[in-house]
Amino acid sequence: MDSYRRDGLTFDVRDAGPDDGEPVVLLHGFPQDSSAWDRVAPALHQHGLRTLAPDQRGYSPMARPRGRGAYRLRETVEDVLALLDAAGLPSAHVVGHDWGGIVGWALGAWHPERVRTLTALSVPHPGAMARAMVTSDQALRSYYMGLFQLPLLPERLLLAGNGAAMRRMLEHGGLPEADVDRYVRRMQEPGALTSAINWYRALPWSGRDPVGTVRVPTLHVWSTGDAFLGRAATEDTARFVDAFYRLEVLEDVTHWIPELAAERTAELVTAHVRG
Structure with a gap:
């Protein structure tokens, strides 16, 4: 499958690997898209796994509803359930990075x-x-979340000068130039950046639905070079999982784990799935 529909929206999907392989749903974050997994997915395929990587709500050109309320967590979760239904899958392994990780939780x-x-x-x-x-x-690491609550200004700042500010942000995090170019171009599409930022603007709605305890086998991967997410929350996460839980720490890797530590990510995911 290369797309699926939900509530009048059409989501692009990269469905690859052996048809009979165990299904793994790969969920990207901000400001990425499904191409964030381009280095991870082939390694998973080599281990006999099938991957389904959607361009999530706001990132698929035909799935950019107006209004921040349309991007609350309940909606983004239902999008993934609709993907599973469209693929005929009662269940799947879920891997998420950044906002994709929140959807996974x-x-x-x-x-x-x-x-x-x-x-x-x-x-x-x-x-x-x-x-x-x-x-x-x-809270200091997450200062940008407050900035993103403002209307229009974040878009103007990030896209000014052909996306110079966004480009600097991604390059500072160590992303390869080809990835930076691809993500900046995607965010320059009509309505794309506003839709992506609306995931943050919907936080007041999402906060009304606590995520609660997770009861599935869970692997949490954190990197010491992450400027956005600190160690405190990482170390506290185990108390919110009532099932097998493992924390894996990647040394000297920045926030962009799928792009910068693809081989190790594929190894960890494969072992977790097989385990």
Whole structure:
């Protein structure tokens, strides 16, 4: 399959690997798209796994609804359930990075029957994140979330000068130039950046639905070079998982784990799925 529909929206999907392989859903974050997994997916295919990587709500050109309320967590979770239904899958392994990780945490808590295993890259459990906001330096690391609540200004700042500010942000994180170019071009599409930022603007709605305890086997991968997410929430995450839980720490890797540590990510995901 190369696309699926939900509530009048059409989502692009990269469906690859052996048809009879165990299915692994790969969920990207901000400001990425499904190409974030281009280095990870082939290694998973070599291990006999099938991957389904959607361009999520706001990133697929035909799935950019207006209004920040359309991007609350309940909606983004339902998008993934619709993907599983369209693919005829009662359940799948879920791997998420950044916002994709948050969707993964919610899936594992709200719909454990649809999640065989969960791998969350970078982002801790939302409950641990909330605690860390008041007990550590996490609020300072997350300053941009406040900026993103403003209307129009973030878009103007990030896209000014042919996306110079966004380009600097991604390059500073160590992303290869080809990845930077691809993500900046995608965010320059009509309505793309506003839709992507609306995931943050929908946080007041999403906060009304606590994620709660996750009851599926969980692997959490965090990197010491992550400027956005600190150690406090990472270390507190285990208390929100009532199942097998493992924390893997990648040394000297920045936030962009799928792009910068693809081989190690594929190894960890494969072992978690097989385990």
